[in-house]
Amino acid sequence: MSELDILIFAPHPDDAEIGMAGSILLWAKEGARIGIVDLTRGELGTKGDVESRAQEAEEASRLLGLALRENLDLGDGRLIDDESNREKIANRIRMHRPRVVFVTPDFDRHPDHEAANKLVKAAFFLARLPKYHGDERAHSVNAWYNYFIHDMHRVSFVVDITSVWAQKVEVLKAYRSQFVEGEVPDGYRYVGTSDYLRQLEAYSQYLGAKIGVERGEGFYAPAPLKVRNVLDIIP
Numbered sequence: 001m002s003e004l005d006i007l008i009f010a011p012h013p014d015d016a017e018i019g020m021a022g023s024i025l026l027w028a029k030e031g032a033r034i035g036i037v038d039l040t041r042g043e044l045g046t047k048g049d050v051e052s053r054a055q056e057a058e059e060a061s062r063l064l065g066l067a068l069r070e071n072l073d074l075g076d077g078r079l080i081d082d083e084s085n086r087e088k089i090a091n092r093i094r095m096h097r098p099r100v101v102f103v104t105p106d107f108d109r110h111p112d113h114e115a116a117n118k119l120v121k122a123a124f125f126l127a128r129l130p131k132y133h134g135d136e137r138a139h140s141v142n143a144w145y146n147y148f149i150h151d152m153h154r155v156s157f158v159v160d161i162t163s164v165w166a167q168k169v170e171v172l173k174a175y176r177s178q179f180v181e182g183e184v185p186d187g188y189r190y191v192g193t194s195d196y197l198r199q200l201e202a203y204s205q206y207l208g209a210k211i212g213v214e215r216g217e218g219f220y221a222p223a224p225l226k227v228r229n230v231l232d233i234i235p
């Protein structure tokens with residue numbers, strides 16, 4: 001059993017890194033114990049295969065300084081919000097006892113990303129109920145937030161990741177099959193994998209511009225944020 005500060009649920013290996021590797025690097029450096037639970041193995045991904053993606057996730061975890069990484073193998077492209085999956089995720093929350101949970105938002109073009117949101121939202125609630133599966137390890141998470149992969153039209157706060165942008169790119173490049181190695185099928189949306197890195201760079205600049213810095217990662221807060229002094233949060 002581990003006790004984490006932050007537990008991040010990722011529909012596919014590399015989603016957590018795309019959305020928030022910079023924030024993970026910053027917070028881990030400050031001593032936070034951070035874990036990632038991948039919900040699927042990404043077996044339907046156009047590029048790479050299950051074995052290479054598992055090795056890549058291991059390498060990325062090392063670069064991020066994660067306290068924990070595991071994969072629930074719930075089925076790429078088949079992720080659904082049902083009782084069995086809710087229970088598995090609630091169990092991970094009870095086992096790892098994080099203070100804060102992150103997952104993809106419910107506004108995303110990939111159905112697995114939206115399903116992950118629904119699952120984690122339900123598990124976040126159920127994990128705290130002692131009578132849910134009669135488990136005395138019930139655990140209340142303080143807050144849950146969403147990180148962005150494709151759509152970022154609802155931004156509640158932005159983390160300045162300018163100082164760790166180069167490191168984030170190295171973490172992404174650990175996913176060689178996704179970001180470095182070249183071949184993509186005819187008609188694939190991007191001309192080459194480096195295009196995807198350029199797109200992520202543009203997103204980071206867009207989000208950074210919202211708070212007046214070079215690079216940012218944005219997050220959505222489903223519930224209001226607690227503020228003690230408004231002077232602490234001015235950009």
Ligand SMILES: [Zn+2]
Nearest residue numbers: 011012015110
């Ligand atoms: Zn994904």
